[in-house]
Amino acid sequence: MIVIIIAAALLIFSVFMFFSAVLGLYKFKYPINKMHATAVGDTLGLISAVIAIILLTGFSLTTLKLILIPVFAFLTSPVTTHLLAKTEVKFHGNKQGEYDEEEQ
Amino acid sequence: MQINVFSVILIILAALIIAALIKAVLGPRFTDRIVAVNCISTMVIVFILILSWYLKAEYLVDVAIIYALLGFTANLVLTRILLHKDQTPGKKKHRKGKGKEQEEENP
Numbered sequence: 001m002i003v004i005i006i007a008a009a010l011l012i013f014s015v016f017m018f019f020s021a022v023l024g025l026y027k028f029k030y031p032i033n034k035m036h037a038t039a040v041g042d043t044l045g046l047i048s049a050v051i052a053i054i055l056l057t058g059f060s061l062t063t064l065k066l067i068l069i070p071v072f073a074f075l076t077s078p079v080t081t082h083l084l085a086k087t088e089v090k091f092h093g094n095k096q097g098e099y100d101e102e103e104q
Numbered sequence: 105m106q107i108n109v110f111s112v113i114l115i116i117l118a119a120l121i122i123a124a125l126i127k128a129v130l131g132p133r134f135t136d137r138i139v140a141v142n143c144i145s146t147m148v149i150v151f152i153l154i155l156s157w158y159l160k161a162e163y164l165v166d167v168a169i170i171y172a173l174l175g176f177t178a179n180l181v182l183t184r185i186l187l188h189k190d191q192t193p194g195k196k197k198h199r200k201g202k203g204k205e206q207e208e209e210n211p
Contacts, residue, residue, distance in 0.1 A: 008109045011154065015116055018147055022120050025127050025143060031135035038143040049150040056157050065165045069149065069172055076176040080142060083183040088135045090187060 003055050010052035017045035031088050042077045121147050145175030
């Protein structure tokens with residue numbers, strides 16, 4: 001019973017992190033700021049959800065697969081962020097401060 | 105159908121996914137859209153993981169791993185196409201006006 005309560009608390013925490021990521025997606029104006037906001041959900045939200053599911057299912061061979069997911073996310077998240085920032089700087093690097101009217 | 109904490113969490117996650125999807129459609133720049141799609145990918149992974157415990161179906165963990173690989177590949181392909189646009193053979197003038205200045209700066 002205690003394990004289920006801890007897992008539910010971790011899942012609520014992870015959902016709160018995803019909520020803050022989506023809130024940042026709506027509040028921030030420029031893509032590099034949005035990357036900062038969504039990285040919270042990619043790291044803290046994912047890892048707390050995976051710990052909660054490991055607590056719920058118990059230890060078995062599936063646990064190793066579950067551990068593989070945040071390891072993979074931690075390896076790939078910096079790569080995608082770097083590539084996205086590079087794309088943003090290449091196409092809109094000189095007008096980071098304002099949006100064009102045509103672009104809206 | 106019984107209502108507990110986990111079904112409420114699934115409903116909230118679905119609402120967040122729909123909100124991020126709306127932002128991905130609305131976003132003015134293409135990088136806005138890619139960031140929103142990246143956020144959707146992570147939320148869908150957590151959704152599938154919770155569902156794998158909720159339905160007692162352990163094969164859904166494999167689906168979550170494949171979804172993580174798929175999201176990474178989608179990001180990689182999109183940014184690769186956008187970054188190395190000038191090097192693709194055959195298409196020179198597909199981006200008029202704004203693209204020309206970029207091409208002249210770094211040929």
